[in-house]
Amino acid sequence: xxIDSRELTDGSSLQADICIxxxxxxxxxxxxxxIGTNNKVxxxxxxxxxxxxxxxxxxxxxxxxxxxxDIDVNRLRYFxxxxxxxxxxxxxxDPIDFEEKxxxxxxxxxxxRADLETYYQRAQPVLQLGGYDYENLAKLTRATGLxxxxxxxxxxxxxxxxxxxxxxxxxxxxxxLARAANIQVYLYANVLELxxxxxxxxxxxxxxxxxxxxxxxxxxxxxxxxxxxxxxARLLLLSKQFTPEGLGNRNDLVGRYFMDHVLLRPGLDVSFxxxxxxxxxxxxxxxxxxxxxxxxxxxxxxxxxxxRLANFRIHLYPTGPHYKTPIGGIFSDLxxxxxxxxxxxxxxxxxxxxxxxxxxxNPDSRITLSQNKLDIFEQPKLEVKWLxxxxxxxxxxxxxxxxxxxxxxxxxxxxxxxxxxxxTRWPKHxxxxxxxxxxxxxxxxxxxxxxxxxxxxxxxDNLHIAGSSVFPTIGYANPTITIVALALRLSDxxxxxxxx
Amino acid sequence: xxxxxSRRSVLKVVISSVCSSLLLPGCGTGESKPENAARQIRExxxxxxxxxxxxxxxxxxxxxxxxxxxxQLTADVLSSIDLDINAINDAQIDSISERIxxxxxxxxxxxxxxxxxxxxxSVTEAKACALVFLDITQSSG
Numbered sequence: 104x105x106i107d108s109r110e111l112t113d114g115s116s117l118q119a120d121i122c123i124x125x126x127x128x129x130x131x132x133x134x135x136x137x138i139g140t141n142n143k144v145x146x147x148x149x150x151x152x153x154x155x156x157x158x159x160x161x162x163x164x165x166x167x168x169x170x171x172x173d174i175d176v177n178r179l180r181y182f183x184x185x186x187x188x189x190x191x192x193x194x195x196x197d198p199i200d201f202e203e204k205x206x207x208x209x210x211x212x213x214x215x216r217a218d219l220e221t222y223y224q225r226a227q228p229v230l231q232l233g234g235y236d237y238e239n240l241a242k243l244t245r246a247t248g249l250x251x252x253x254x255x256x257x258x259x260x261x262x263x264x265x266x267x268x269x270x271x272x273x274x275x276x277x278x279x280l281a282r283a284a285n286i287q288v289y290l291y292a293n294v295l296e297l298x299x300x301x302x303x304x305x306x307x308x309x310x311x312x313x314x315x316x317x318x319x320x321x322x323x324x325x326x327x328x329x330x331x332x333x334x335x336a337r338l339l340l341l342s343k344q345f346t347p348e349g350l351g352n353r354n355d356l357v358g359r360y361f362m363d364h365v366l367l368r369p370g371l372d373v374s375f376x377x378x379x380x381x382x383x384x385x386x387x388x389x390x391x392x393x394x395x396x397x398x399x400x401x402x403x404x405x406x407x408x409x410x411r412l413a414n415f416r417i418h419l420y421p422t423g424p425h426y427k428t429p430i431g432g433i434f435s436d437l438x439x440x441x442x443x444x445x446x447x448x449x450x451x452x453x454x455x456x457x458x459x460x461x462x463x464x465n466p467d468s469r470i471t472l473s474q475n476k477l478d479i480f481e482q483p484k485l486e487v488k489w490l491x492x493x494x495x496x497x498x499x500x501x502x503x504x505x506x507x508x509x510x511x512x513x514x515x516x517x518x519x520x521x522x523x524x525x526x527t528r529w530p531k532h533x534x535x536x537x538x539x540x541x542x543x544x545x546x547x548x549x550x551x552x553x554x555x556x557x558x559x560x561x562x563x564d565n566l567h568i569a570g571s572s573v574f575p576t577i578g579y580a581n582p583t584i585t586i587v588a589l590a591l592r593l594s595d596x597x598x599x600x601x602x603x
Numbered sequence: 604x605x606x607x608x609s610r611r612s613v614l615k616v617v618i619s620s621v622c623s624s625l626l627l628p629g630c631g632t633g634e635s636k637p638e639n640a641a642r643q644i645r646e647x648x649x650x651x652x653x654x655x656x657x658x659x660x661x662x663x664x665x666x667x668x669x670x671x672x673x674x675q676l677t678a679d680v681l682s683s684i685d686l687d688i689n690a691i692n693d694a695q696i697d698s699i700s701e702r703i704x705x706x707x708x709x710x711x712x713x714x715x716x717x718x719x720x721x722x723x724x725s726v727t728e729a730k731a732c733a734l735v736f737l738d739i740t741q742s743s744g
Contacts, residue, residue, distance in 0.1 A: 504723065507716075507723035508711050508714060508716065508723065509711075511707070511708070511710075511711035511716070511723065511725060512711035512712050514704075514708055517722055517723065518722070518723045519721045519722050519723075520721060520723070521721060523718040523721045523722065523723055524718075524720070
C-alpha cells in the first residue's frame with residue numbers, strides 16, 4: 104500500500120514489526136523480501152513518486168574537502184532513491200576486497216565474499232542482470248566472437264561486468280509493494296530523529312515529519328536505516344537524545360571513513376599502433392543469457408598482493424583521432440608495423456582509459472553536521488569533507504603505469520597520462536565516483552566499526568543499517584549489487600530474528 | 604627551444620625516403636656503415652618533428668645523453684640490440700628494425716621505461732628520439 108503522509112493526522116502514531124527508513128535500492132529490496140510474511144512492514148520515504156526540488160534540497164550541504172566532490176548532484180531523494188539515475192554497472196566485489204590487508208590501513212570486512220555469494224546470486228534478478236557469470240570470460244568471448252586482450256595474467260585480467268537495464272527500483276517494484284497487504288509505504292515521510300530508550304540500547308520510535316504537513320511517530324520491533332551512504336550517518340548524528348554524540352557513536356566513528364571511488368576519465372590515453380585492434384568486447388554491450396555484459400581490465404590478486412596496491416579497474420573507450428599532432432603514430436614502426444600509419448588506417452586510433460580506483464580508508468575523510476546551516480525542518484545540514492591520501496595518488500600512478508606498460512609490451516600502443524607529467528598531484532579532472540561509502544562501517548569490533556557482521560548497530564539491539572555506508576572498503580566495483588546482496592542477507596537475518 | 608631542421612637534415616630525410624622507396628639502403632651516398640646504422644635507427648621514427656621534440660625533452664632530462672654525440676648514442680642503441688658499431692655489417696644493418704622492435708617490447712616487459720612529455724616510452728625508443736634531436740642540432744652547425 105502506498106500512503107501519502109501529508110494526509111495523516113498530526114500527532115499520529117504508527118506501529119510495525121519492521122520499519123525501514125529509506126526507499127532506495129536497499130530499503131525496497133528489504134521490503135520486497137517481507138511481502139506475504141506475517142510481519143507488518145512500514146517503509147518511510149522522504150520524497151514522493153517523482154522528483155521534487157524542494158524535497159531534493161534536503162540533501163544540500165557544504166563541501167569542505169576536495170573541490171571535485173559535488174554533494175548536491177549525486178543522490179536523488181524520491182521513491183527509488185538514487186537508482187532513479189544510476190548507470191547500471193554491476194559486479195560483485197572481489198574476494199580480496201573483503202580481506203584485511205596489511206598494506207591498507209583500516210581494511211577488512213568481518214565477512215567474506217563467500218558469505219555473500221548466494222546473496223550476490225539472488226541480487227542478480229533483482230537488478231535484471233541475467234546470468235551470474237562474472238568469472239566466465241570464455242562465455243562472453245564465445246557469445247560475442249570477440250577476443251580479449253592478451254594481458255599478462257600475473258598482473259592484469261579481463262573481467263566481466265554486468266549491465267542492469269538499469270533497474271529503476273521506484274518504478275519496477277512500485278506496484279508490487281502497493282499491492283502487498285503487509286507493506287505500507289509512506290511517501291513524504293522525513294525521519295528527523297531516532298528516539299532510543301534512556302540507556303540508548305533500544306530504539307523506541309522515530310520522529311517523522313511531512314514537509315508543510317503533519318508530524319507523527321513510528322514505533323517498531325526492528326528499525327532499518329537505509330537512507331544512503333551519507334544520510335545514514337547524518338540521521339545517527341541527529342539522534343542525540345540520551346546520546347549527545349549521536350546514536351551508535353560512542354567511539355566517534357559515525358561519519359568517518361567517508362569514501363568514494365577515485366575517477367580519472369581518462370586516466371590514460373593509449374594511442375594505439377596496431378591498425379586492426381578490436382576492442383568491442385570492452386566498449387560495447389553484449390547480450391549474454393538474458394543479460395547485458397561488457398568487459399573491463401582489472402588488477403589481479405597476485406598483482407595487488409605483490410605490489411601492495413589498492414584495487415582498480417579500467418574501462419576502454421575508443422575516442423577517435425583527436426590528437427592534433429601525429430604523436431600517436433610516431434612509434435608505429437617500432438612495434439613492427441613498418442610503413443603502416445594508424446592515423447590513416449583507422450578512425451579509432453586512440454583509447455581513453457577510464458580508471459576507477461579503490462581509495463584507502465581515511466578516518467579524516469568524513470561527514471559531520473553543519474554548525475550553522477539548517478534544512479527546512481530546522482535540522483543541521485550535512486558537511487562533507489572528502490579526502491584522498493598520498494597513497495591513493497601513488498596507487499593511481501602505478502595503475503596507469505601498469506596499463507601503459509602492458510600496451511607497450513603487447514605492441515599495441517603508447518600511453519599518455521597527465522600523471523606521467525606530474526606524479527605529485529592529481530590531474531584537474533580527477534573526480535569522485537558518486538559512490539558514497541564507509542560512514543557506518545561494518546566491523547567485528549565496536550572500536551573499529553559502527554555495525555557488526557549482521558549489520559546491527561553496536562550497542563543498539565534493534566537498529567540495523569543497509570546500504571553502502573556499511574562498506575569498510577569498496578574495491579573497484581560499483582556498489583549497487585553489493586548493496587542489494589547485503590540487503591537480502593539482512594532480510595534473512597531479520598526473518599530469523601523475528602521468527603515466532 | 605625550437606628545433607630547427609637544417610637543409611642538410613631535410614635533404615637527408617628526403618634522400619632516405621627516396622632510397623627507401625627504391626629499396627636501396629645508403630643509395631650510394633657514400634655514408635659509412637655506422638652512419639647507415641644511425642639512419643636506420645632514426646628512420647624507425649615516422650614523424651621527425653615529433654621525435655625531435657620528445658628527444659629534446661629526453662636529452663634535457665638526462666645529462667648523460669646531453670654530452671653524447673650522435674655516433675656515441677648510435678653506438679649505445681646498437682649495443683642494446685647486441686650490435687657493435689665498429690664491426691657492424693650490412694646484414695646486421697638490415698636487421699636493426701626487427702631488433703629494435705623486439706628490444707622495445709622487452710623494455711616494456713622489463714619496465715625499462717621513461718616518461719617524456721606525458722608519454723610512457725621504452726628507453727630504447729626514447730634514445731631513438733634523442734638521436735633524431737642530436738642529429739638535427741649537432742649537424743646544423
